[in-house]
Amino acid sequence: xxxxxxxxxxxxxxxxxxxxxxxxxxxxxxxxxxxxxxxxxxxxxxxxxxxxxxxxxxxxxxxxxxxxxxxxxxxxxxxxxxxxxxxxxxxxxxxxxxxxxxxxxxxxxxxxxxxxxxxxxxxxxxxxxxxxxxxxxxxxxxxxxxxxxxxxxxxxxxxxxxxx
Amino acid sequence: xxxxxxxxxxxxxxxxxxxxxxxxxxxxxxxxxxxxxxxxxxxxxxxxxxxxxxxxxxxxxxxxxxxxxxxxxxxxxxxxxxxxxxxxxxxxxxxxxxxxxxxxxxxxxxxxxxxxxxxxxxxxxxxxxxxxxxxxxxxxxxxxxxxxxxxxxxxxxxxxxxxxxxxxxxxxxxxxxxxxxxxxxxxxxxxxxxxxxxxxxxxxxxxxxxxxxxxxxxxxxxxxxxxxxxxxxxxxxxxxxxxxxxxxxxxxxxxxxxxxxxxxxxxxxxxxxxxxxxxxxxxxxxxxxxxxxxxxxxxxxxxxxxxxxxxxxxxxxxxxxxxxxxxxxxxxxxxxxxxxxxxxxxxxxxxxxxxxxxxxxxxxxxxxxxxxxxxxxxxxxxxxxxxxxxxxxxxxxxxxxxxxxxxxxxxxxxxxxxxxxxxxxxxxxxxxxxxxxxxxxxxxx
Numbered sequence: 001x002x003x004x005x006x007x008x009x010x011x012x013x014x015x016x017x018x019x020x021x022x023x024x025x026x027x028x029x030x031x032x033x034x035x036x037x038x039x040x041x042x043x044x045x046x047x048x049x050x051x052x053x054x055x056x057x058x059x060x061x062x063x064x065x066x067x068x069x070x071x072x073x074x075x076x077x078x079x080x081x082x083x084x085x086x087x088x089x090x091x092x093x094x095x096x097x098x099x100x101x102x103x104x105x106x107x108x109x110x111x112x113x114x115x116x117x118x119x120x121x122x123x124x125x126x127x128x129x130x131x132x133x134x135x136x137x138x139x140x141x142x143x144x145x146x147x148x149x150x151x152x153x154x155x156x157x158x159x160x161x162x163x164x
Numbered sequence: 165x166x167x168x169x170x171x172x173x174x175x176x177x178x179x180x181x182x183x184x185x186x187x188x189x190x191x192x193x194x195x196x197x198x199x200x201x202x203x204x205x206x207x208x209x210x211x212x213x214x215x216x217x218x219x220x221x222x223x224x225x226x227x228x229x230x231x232x233x234x235x236x237x238x239x240x241x242x243x244x245x246x247x248x249x250x251x252x253x254x255x256x257x258x259x260x261x262x263x264x265x266x267x268x269x270x271x272x273x274x275x276x277x278x279x280x281x282x283x284x285x286x287x288x289x290x291x292x293x294x295x296x297x298x299x300x301x302x303x304x305x306x307x308x309x310x311x312x313x314x315x316x317x318x319x320x321x322x323x324x325x326x327x328x329x330x331x332x333x334x335x336x337x338x339x340x341x342x343x344x345x346x347x348x349x350x351x352x353x354x355x356x357x358x359x360x361x362x363x364x365x366x367x368x369x370x371x372x373x374x375x376x377x378x379x380x381x382x383x384x385x386x387x388x389x390x391x392x393x394x395x396x397x398x399x400x401x402x403x404x405x406x407x408x409x410x411x412x413x414x415x416x417x418x419x420x421x422x423x424x425x426x427x428x429x430x431x432x433x434x435x436x437x438x439x440x441x442x443x444x445x446x447x448x449x450x451x452x453x454x455x456x457x458x459x460x461x462x463x464x465x466x467x468x469x470x471x472x473x474x475x476x477x478x479x480x481x482x483x484x485x486x487x488x489x490x491x492x493x494x495x496x497x498x499x500x501x502x503x504x505x506x507x508x509x510x511x512x513x514x515x516x517x518x519x520x521x522x523x524x525x526x527x528x529x530x531x532x533x534x535x536x537x538x539x540x541x542x543x544x545x546x547x548x549x550x551x552x553x554x555x556x557x558x559x560x561x562x563x564x565x566x567x568x569x570x571x572x573x574x575x576x577x578x579x580x581x582x583x584x585x586x587x588x589x590x591x592x593x594x595x596x597x598x599x600x601x602x603x604x605x606x607x608x609x
Binding site for chain 2: 009012016017020028030031032033035038041042045046094097116119
């Protein structure tokens with residue numbers, strides 16, 4: 001049996017939403033995103049004693065990793081299942097996003113996921129990852145620049161908003 | 165609007181008590197797997213130390229047996245040597261030509277390997293160095309195989325495509341040690357052999373072409389796959405832009421059904437021939453929204469058809485409907501269906517459980533085995549092995565296999581060679597056999 005502590009129960013709704021949101025942005029599929037959110041939280045619970053202080057960075061990273069893995073496997077599948085499923089008009093953007101995230105170093109990806117996919121403030125990201133806002137700014141800036149090369153118009157016009 | 169907000173789910177689900185329960189169950193499974201892995205590592209270390217003391221340095225005996233776990237199997241170096249023992253837990257697909265001889269597709273370090281058994285599935289050995297290039301797997305699913313004897317067999321991609329956009333057919337005459345490509349294709353959708361008489365559904369366009377009306381034909385070989393000839397009157401089949409769920413169900417040498425995609429009012433069309441492919445007639449297919457994403461056909465006799473229609477799927481559940489026809493597809497009757505919403509626990513009482521995926525999410529694996537007008541087995545991916553004895557009106561899971569965790573496994577299949585002799589396998593879990601059509605016993609464990 002896995003021991004469930006009160007602080008896990010308390011953090012559960014927020015972490016689940018975080019993992020789901022990250023996965024959905026990449027995959028655009030409700031069922032798969034729920035599956036990934038559940039898997040992420042299950043893994044988090046197993047190692048909760050080590051994560052309890054700052055679980056958000058870990059959860060966002062694992063959820064994005066799982067979503068990107070799922071996305072990569074999808075690519076190897078025939079187009080059949082996808083073409084028969086509900087058509088996602090944003091599929092191309094999600095594919096670009098997954099590719100761009102996959103190319104980022106681990107820490108940059110954590111920052112970018114929390115900052116831009118989850119729309120957290122720099123201060124919140126710094127608190128979640130246990131680093132300074134300066135570090136967050138640096139990783140966010142480099143990550144954003146790397147992603148801009150791939151995503152282009154998707155990230156245009158947001159510089160001002162992000163600079164706040 | 166903030167950056168990337170347009171990619172969000174407008175109505176995200178909330179984390180409720182049911183979700184929490186699912187997470188706890190998964191966490192328990194992870195914990196069990198970790199404990200098991202740690203135990204196995206400890207045993208392996210102790211065995212290695214004892215073995216090292218016993219035989220001295222420089223000795224490295226192969227310790228793998230059919231009873232090993234898939235995890236240990238994956239520690240074996242690549243490529244696998246011919247004859248290496250393959251654990252039943254590594255099998256993703258099995259087929260049998262008689263009570264003793266069978267073949268399996270196994271997963272080793274994300275590569276597919278062919279395995280064979282000559283003792284009814286009790287032990288398995290790797291055959292040949294590897295599958296031919298182009299025989300693919302995707303997301304845990306393998307292509308398809310069929311053997312008409314212990315030596316002669318067929319291998320095709322099903323609806324998985326190679327990087328070149330093709331999906332060929334290969335033939336072996338030496339039990340899978342070597343494979344020869346046929347001239348069919350470049351797309352081969354489905355194959356069915358009765359002795360040396362083989363039928364295939366093939367398409368003339370690669371999947372990446374934009375031509376919408378490529379020819380799809382039924383081809384026949386009477387010499388085990390060497391010489392092929394298209395049927396004299398083309399079957400009324402349309403070619404889709406991508407690989408599609410064509411399914412060939414042969415009843416006799418002369419009689420066959422083909423379930424195919426359609427651009428008409430129904431997403432599928434059923435065509436059949438009673439004269440060896442000389443002429444074809446069309447029958448309606450009852451799969452309708454929301455059960456119209458995929459379909460799978462099985463038959464127990466000339467007129468007894470079973471059709472399972474698959475809809476949207478999520479979190480291991482899928483909407484499904486089962487139709488029956490006792491007049492060769494002229495009329496259909498709904499036998500059972502899933503009820504309620506996906507993911508709801510109450511669905512476990514439905515006549516047809518929602519858990520598990522069938523077409524199109526079973527990706528080429530046939531999940532339905534029909535033995536008679538009353539008895540059939542259904543093994544949807546990520547679901548339990550289900551059986552019915554009343555013609556498909558009520559389905560229930562096999563209790564012994566349920567406790568074995570069959571629904572926790574990866575890809576797998578169920579196959580029968582008679583009304584009572586059958587096998588079911590699930591990757592990561594193992595292989596079971598029944599010799600009375602009721603009780604199942606684990607093999608290789």
